[in-house]
Amino acid sequence: MLCWNLENNGQGDPARRRAGDELLRQLAPDIAFRQEVWDADANGRTIFHEQARALGLQGVLGAGSCTAVFYNPAKFSVVRDWTDSRGPRFVLPPTALTLRYEDARPHALPLNAVSYHLNYASAVQRLLEAEWLTTWADKGWTTSDGCCHALPAIFAGDNNSYAAGMPGELPLPDLATVKNAPHRLHRSYAGPSGERLPDTRPDTAFRTAGLEDVARYWATSPHGTANALARTVNACDTHGPDSRVDRIYITPELLPTVTGFEVIEVDGDLSDHHLLRLTLDAELLADVLSPVMRR
Template sequence: MSTLTVVCWNFENNGKGDPARRAAGADLLRRLAPDIALRQELWDADAHGHTIFNEQTRALGLQGVLGAESCTAVFYNPAKLSVVRGWTQGRGPHFVLPPTALTLRYEDAGPDSLPFNAVSYHLNYASAEQRLLEAEWLTTWADKGWTMPDATRATLPAILAGDNNSYPTGSWGDLPLPDLALVKNEPHRLHRSYAGPSGERLPDNRPDTAFRTAGLEDAALYWATAPHGDPSALSRTVNASDTHGPDSRVDRAYLTPELLPALTGFEVIEVDEDVSDHHLLRLTFDGDLLSNVLAHSTSA
């Protein structure tokens, strides 16, 4: 059975200046053998002619596009995927940390199949209002039209994943929203909350609400509640701390609904804190089902 593996990881590419830490992160990614890697915080990867970035693409055996200011990147397997459009000039002006977005064709689905968008993003850490604005702009990648070979128009499916610096809305089995009074770091308490109608500060889950209002599905929640899914998909992606509050699921992946039938697995892979302060998401798609989805979308 053919598969397509997607990982999302907020891992500082420079390892906070520690080459051993950077090497450990690259080794973990290499062992997971992703077909698409949606990365955040690749600081310094553009220095000296993209030396670090090029080193990592070689180590992973992938090709990739590094976004503006080394904030985000998309790596992809050229044996399975080809780029049919990049969105460097089409991301909108409203991101503090610019996302990276590619329109990819899954080669097994055929040359006339519908491509899909793959987007790596990192929402602003300090402002709930800025995060909401950025989330709203990100939903435009779930609304991109595409002209098919027969001149009909279709909407591109989309995979969006990244660091949301905010909380999920909260549903069955999900981690509870934090009690802000127990978040000891006062700036962080501000950064992770917004003012409600009465002025009371509330845990910020508005980006999640925006994505879901736009029709995108939280892939972890979908898999946790699927008949053959696994509730552990809702595991923490950032560990609790005395200053910043409880375990949280700030790293999330969102899918347009037509991709959900092809999803056959979702895991949170815990990473040693000596390597990264974020855990890693891995999504697995059945390649045959994905091909059928893209072919069916074409005919539709």
């Protein structure tokens, strides 16, 4: 099973949008997490339906065309759409679906798939949004035998912030070298002494809630590669160095199903963010979702 994540800043240009869709179609994903699908809801969601046809997938478009989740209907079906229960907590609302994996055993657990885009301008708002997102890692599901299980979950999105340092990780920016003063503010927060610090708090919040950064996991796996920690946004004069602001987090029980993770660089005409591709083992996923295997 393939999952990929791409922010589409070329959405407003039909030619660029179709080129991006073609790139993604060639990867044949089973779940696709999207951000910034602007105008996809216009004219009765004409653009959104066009993209679904181009990808050969079905999907759900979140409020304001901020995010979307596409899925392969031969592999997944929607059990619950959380769009209307998002509340007033997000500037750019996420798209969150509970999906049933069709190849799993009868009465297997579904899983949650969440596409999100944390706020660009406020570290305070980002932390609030990250904390609320973790509620989808805490959803219970009662099986036919009366047992309640926490649902596995996958979160993919643009964090507009940095990952806390680890060996091999891209270094945090020296804020003094970021030439754009508003951007220095947007990507930092005030520490205890009042000094501005690069914002890593959403990453810390996700991991405090027990979620795993798949790139970190794969980079340290015996079968993993250093590319897992590659940049997802290129350096520029005003905004600072290469950074890994786009990340995929999963609940721990899904870690054994991971068989690959990579960053695929895309042309800047298609997006100013690169593409993340996560590969899961289908049989192991079916086992993880089996209530018998999870007791």
